[in-house]
Amino acid sequence: MEQSTHILLLPDDCLYFIFQRLDSSSDRDAFGLTCHRWLRIQSSCRRSLHFQCSFSHRTPVSLPQDPISIGYLHLYRVLNRYPHLHSLSLCGCTELPDSGLSILMDYGPRLTSLRLDCCFGISDDGLFSVARGCPHLIDLSLYRCNITDTGLKALSESCLALEDVNLSYCSRVSDTGIRALSQNCRRLRAINISHCRGINGTGFEGCSCSLAYLEADSCKLDPKGIRAMLSGGGLEYLDISNLSWCIQGHGFAALDTRLASKLTVLNFRVCRHIDDESVARIARGCPSLREWNLALCHEISVVGWESIAMYCCALEWLHVNRCRNLCDRGLQALREGCGRLRKLHLGRCCRLSSTAIEVFKLLRGDVVVSDEEVMCIAPR
Structure with a gap:
């Protein structure tokens, strides 16, 4: 049968x-x-879960749905339904309180990625729950969270596998918290501290991690802090755009090129006081540079552009938008040097003639000339 x-x-x-x-x-x-x-x-x-809108008492539950829109009171129910998550994003959950993260004590051990961007209700208490409940975290984003050094210290003592941390706009974080991360999390490779006004960079001194990516846009860095940031010797991507102090004369000793030799991407956008001496030293000491953003760096003259043309043999992307002292001679130097250049971001340079630009395009047909102001290389 x-x-x-x-x-x-x-x-x-x-x-x-x-x-x-x-x-x-x-x-x-x-x-x-x-x-x-x-x-x-x-x-x-299911391994990944993304909440697209704000947590609130008024948000209705709709399951199953992707992306999921849900109220924070039902977070427990959802995590219970998806017990094997590796990645969880709560970005934009502006009303999520610290207590909402307490359930990570039961559901966090498998998580390797957690994003809490714009969770304004999350403070150190919530970060304590993350530290205790998510010991295997690799990627953590705390953009605009209300955390302090106390929470970061607890995090660094528990989440030793951290590799990528975003602290941008965390205004209450200082170098004390950065020191805890950089010394305890030895796998840390990428950190974003942009717009953290309480950080001057000294927290990276003596870091034991292999830091390769560092974004510090609009930070109040000082020369000692930049020396500390470079002290590991492994940085490949460095963004110190909108730097408030003058990188010139003795101050430029902060950028020790012996420690910056692995840099492939350097963003100096709106560092208006960087001068020819500074540019020449970087050009000679950073032979691996592939992308260099010098937009709105007004103190660079012909001597600086000639240094770039002569020494930046690996350079592929160069940003010179709105550089007031880039003249025809400077563009000629770039045209005759930088043999690997593929893209030149050139726009609103008041001392450049249209003839010089057209000659550049004619003789360097291998280079794309653009007036956009964006970084080309994906940082990670």
Whole structure:
């Protein structure tokens, strides 16, 4: 007698195998609508969860839905449904309180990525929950969170696997918190401290991590702080745009090129006081530079442009937008040097003639000339 077969008789392992090979999102959603068992399999296969809008008492629950829109009182229910998450984003959940993160004590151990951007209600108490509940975190974003050095210290003592941390616009963080991260989290490779006005950079002194990416736009860095930032010797990407102090004369000793030899991307946008001596020293000491943003750096004259042309042999992207002292001779030097240049961001340079620009385009047909002001290389 023939034995009847039916897809519902398949063991869970086979259903997992089928689900993981569904390419269409609509097919994957439909899979969970078949029955409770298939819904459980669908839920257990989910590894990433993104909340797109604000947590509030008024936000209705709608499940299943992708991206999910949900109120914070139901966060427990959702995390219970998806028990194997590796990545969780709560970006924009402006009303999420510290207490809302306490459930990470039960559901956080598997998380490797957590994003809390614009969660204005999250302070050190919430970060304590993250530290205790998510020991395997690799990627953490705290953009505009209301945290302090106390929370960062607790985080650094528990989340030792951290590699990428975003602290931009965390105005209450200082070098004390940065020191805790840089000394305890030895795998740390990327950190963003942009617009953290309480940081001068000295917290990176003696860091034990292999830091490769550092973004410090609009920070109040001082020469000693920049020396500390470079002290590890492994930086490949450095953004110190909108620097408020003058990198010239003795102050430029802060940028020790012996420690900056691995730099491939350097952003000096709106560092208006960087001079020819500074540019020449960087050009000679950073042979690996592929992208250099000097937009709105007004003190660079012909001597500086000639140094770039002569020494920046690996340079592929150069930004010179709105540089007041870039003249025809300076552009000629760039045209005759920088053999690997692929893109020149050139716009609103008042001393450049249209003839010089056209000659550059004619003789360097391999270079794309653009007036846009954006960084070209993906930093990570």
